Amino acid sequence: MSRTIIIGGGPAGMSAAVEIARAGGDAIIIDSNPRLGGQYWRHGTDAKFSHDGERFFALQDEISRHPEIEIRGGSQVWRASYQDGVASVWLNDGTSLASETLLIATGAYDRSLPFPGWDLPGSMTAGGAQALLKASGALLGRAVFVAGTGPFLLPVAASLVEAGVKVLGVLEANRVNGWINHLGAVDFSKMKDAARYFKILATAKVPIRIGYAIIEARGDGRVEEVVIAKVDRHFAVKPGSIEVHKCDAIATGWGFTPDLTLAHSLGVTTDIDAIDRSVVVHVDAFQETSQHGVFAAGESTGVGGVDLALIEGRVAGIAIAVQRGLISTMDAKNRSVGLAQERSRIRKFAQALLSVYKIREGWRSWLHPETIICRCEEVTFAQVRNVVHDLGASDVRTAKLLSRCGMGMCQGRVCGRIVADVVGAEIGRSATDDELRGIHNRPIAHPISLATLAKQGQ
Amino acid sequence: MKVFVNGAEIEATESENVGTFLLKRRQQVLRMTRFEGNPRGMFCGIGVCFDCIVTIDGIANQRACITQLREGMRIEVTS
Structure with missing residues (x-):
């Protein structure tokens, strides 16, 4: 063999x-x-x-x-x-x-959600910000917000603080107050990690704001300010809660x-x-x-x-x-002694985390007509709506073909799920299981040169 | 080692990826989009999103975030 x-x-x-x-x-x-x-x-x-x-x-x-x-x-x-x-x-x-x-x-x-200005330089995924730092100590900015949902936001913010970045706030969109107290009961080592991150953030006086989200990034050619808002249990913006803050970069993450x-x-x-x-x-x-x-x-x-x-x-x-x-x-x-039991215990814990840090459908209300949905092909929310309502696309595949959404160089890795959810909402149903599976269909996983292709043909 | 960014010779002290190398030199914008001409920089940082594509040694569409610097490398950035 x-x-x-x-x-x-x-x-x-x-x-x-x-x-x-x-x-x-x-x-x-x-x-x-x-x-x-x-x-x-x-x-x-x-x-x-x-x-x-x-x-x-x-x-x-x-x-x-x-x-x-x-x-x-x-x-x-x-x-x-x-x-x-x-x-x-x-x-x-x-x-x-x-x-x-x-x-x-x-x-x-990282799973990403689109919002106005998410395509500006200075807007990165939480994992991306972390990757730059881990790989070579590069900083995405000097004064940044970390936002989205999930326990991963804490280590990202903590490592940015340790690297000397001014973290202006950690915004967790889900209502996780109280949940953190259960963590210890389920997984003590995770509780210790969380305590370490909280300590770093508290020492640096980083505000951790539960039930808040970045709903827009603005700037002339790069991120210069963000619009943040209090969101309800469904991620819809609470009226009267809008704040605008100066910053030079943002890191957003919505799970993986x-x-x-x-x-x-x-x-x-x-x-x-x-x-x-x-x-x-x-x-x-x-x-x-x-x-x-x-x-x-x-x-x-x-x-x-x-x-x-x-x-x-x-x-x-x-x-x-x-x-x-x-x-x-x-x-x-x-x-293999003990492995199966340990696997089952951690899987249960992971499922519990997923349900607490779930992405709620109200994020779509943050979109403006001109908000980019597909970063590669520069397709806007208005164009996606257009192919459903004016061109009659009644499934995700047709909407993608007509709008070019998800058909650029990343092959829908970033926007695939976003498009499935947005199109689903516009046509009044959830994306089907097969539509979700279709997101991952990329016969050529990464671009290769013709020379490589020719070599492989020999 | 020496590398070239838009023709200018720059001394690189360590082997790192093109994206972090440029970011440390305040080069946040790596390209302009082909339809709207909007600026883009690194987004995912791990080779997934293709937003940080630059021309390296004459070959277009190379991901800055996963391409390691090499002696004499010629990087073209549009901004």
């Missing part, structure tokens, strides 16, 4: 690789980043971490002790396919790989979207999450997908954070070792 292909060198991919190596197997980890760690452990050449670096170094050290684990960093998979029990991937350096076992550990990226492009190409069955309706890879107890030999771990099976990704990666790695005949099922059981 060929060595296992692991797509993604984040927590899930790293922990799977370690289990495969412990079982005496070989694997190749492919990641677009030059270094291992994924988004969670993103770092520069000096590998500094504000916290939680120990687990990364433990995994990295173990991987480096196993020469049978190859790391192909700075490499992107632009195409994947599955046929007759063999998964194949094509890389942007013109090479391709095939194996009977493959792990999808492609992670997730699992990256399912390659999963879709591999033809695996997907589920629609019951709470946030995101598309996730369907896996069995061994993290195996509907395609024999293709496994998935981490955010691609549902956003659950680093602890869940590490466990799912281990479960997948052990199951791959069994499938490759490297270890017995008895041996696998011994290596």
